Amino acid sequence: MMMFLFHLSIRTFESSLRVLTTSALILSFLISQRPAASATGMTSDTDDLPALLSIKAHLHPSASLSSWDSHNSSTAFCRWPGVTCGNRQNPGRVTSLDLANLGLTGSISPDIGNLTFLRSLNLSLNSLQGQLPPELGRLSHLESLLLSRNALEGRIPGTLANGSSLWRISLGSNRLAGEIPAELGALSKLQILSLHYNDLSGRIPASLGNLSSITHIDLVGNRVTGTIPPSLGRLQSLVHISVTRNSLTGAIPAVHF
Ligand SMILES: *[C@@H]1O[C@H](CO)[C@@H](O)[C@H](O)[C@H]1NC(C)=O
Ligand SMILES: *[C@@H]1O[C@H](CO)[C@@H](O)[C@H](O)[C@H]1NC(C)=O
Ligand SMILES: *[C@@H]1O[C@H](CO)[C@@H](O)[C@H](O)[C@H]1NC(C)=O
Ligand SMILES: *[C@@H]1O[C@H](CO)[C@@H](O)[C@H](O)[C@H]1NC(C)=O
Numbered sequence: 419m420m421m422f423l424f425h426l427s428i429r430t431f432e433s434s435l436r437v438l439t440t441s442a443l444i445l446s447f448l449i450s451q452r453p454a455a456s457a458t459g460m461t462s463d464t465d466d467l468p469a470l471l472s473i474k475a476h477l478h479p480s481a482s483l484s485s486w487d488s489h490n491s492s493t494a495f496c497r498w499p500g501v502t503c504g505n506r507q508n509p510g511r512v513t514s515l516d517l518a519n520l521g522l523t524g525s526i527s528p529d530i531g532n533l534t535f536l537r538s539l540n541l542s543l544n545s546l547q548g549q550l551p552p553e554l555g556r557l558s559h560l561e562s563l564l565l566s567r568n569a570l571e572g573r574i575p576g577t578l579a580n581g582s583s584l585w586r587i588s589l590g591s592n593r594l595a596g597e598i599p600a601e602l603g604a605l606s607k608l609q610i611l612s613l614h615y616n617d618l619s620g621r622i623p624a625s626l627g628n629l630s631s632i633t634h635i636d637l638v639g640n641r642v643t644g645t646i647p648p649s650l651g652r653l654q655s656l657v658h659i660s661v662t663r664n665s666l667t668g669a670i671p672a673v674h675f
């Protein structure tokens with residue numbers, strides 16, 4: 419009898435759990451059926467504003483971003499200097515952030531990874547420090563990453579390769595160290611890989627021979643060693659590769675030179 423009751427209560431527990439799960443499903447369905455945010459243009463206040471405020475908080479002097487303060491409408495931030503938002507399909511989603519050459523110091527907030535509609539990021543010609551946040555890998559629409567001429571340090575995160583839309587990576591004149599991540603070979607749309615004047619070491623990854631769209635590779639002024647991998651010889655689109663001022667040895671692959 420005890421046994422039976424025990425089983426019964428387990429069964430009751432299980433079925434009420436099932437009911438709970440079902441109502442949770444219905445609830446989340448109902449939530450997702452709220453009036454489409456983009457249709458009303460009202461959503462985006464909850465989307466990209468916190469990330470922009472976090473980006474601002476990581477930068478100094480914030481005086482140059484002093485006009486980043488009006489919250490009087492849900493998409494007011496779309497008119498902040500340097501911020502561009504999407505068209506009617508994605509109103510209030512930031513698609514471009516251009517804060518180049520503003521004399522900024524500070525670092526790049528990891529929350530930048532929340533601007534998931536970002537296509538273009540230009541923070542070049544500042545004095546930004548700290549590391550490239552691995553969260554940049556969450557920006558799957560990112561096409562252009564321009565961070566050259568700052569004081570960024572640490573490694574180039576392999577997660578960048580997750581940004582399958584990237585066609586231009588410009589990280590020259592920083593203090594980036596460590597190896598060139600082999601993962602970058604997965605960027606099938608990448609045309610320009612500019613990593614000059616950093617502190618990169620190790621070998622050039624053979625996987626760069628998979629960059630089927632690449633036209634320019636610039637590694638000048640690093641501490642890269644070894645040889646240019648023969649795999650780079652199969653890059654039909656490559657028109658320019660600069661590797662001087664490194665510690666490379668051996669021959670240059672025959673195909674292009
Ligand atoms: C960014 O997204 C992460 C993960 O979803 C979340 O934890 C974090 O609070 C978000 N940051 C901001 C500033 O909204
Ligand atoms: C919102 O604030 C900005 C700047 O502070 C101002 O130019 C604009 O007219 C305001 N818009 C509304 C709807 O109040
Ligand atoms: C990025 O900023 C630099 C410096 O202001 C500028 O010369 C360049 O044209 C910008 N590039 C893009 C794609 O916005
Ligand atoms: C890679 O991209 C996917 C899809 O955009 C995303 O869900 C995931 O979080 C990204 N991974 C990293 C490490 O950024």
Ligand SMILES: *[C@@H]1O[C@H](CO)[C@@H](O)[C@H](O)[C@H]1NC(C)=O
Pocket residue numbers: 603624625626627628649
């Ligand atoms: C990328 O390149 C490496 C080394 O050349 C190779 O082993 C690998 O199979 C390639 N991956 C793809 C997806 O082409």
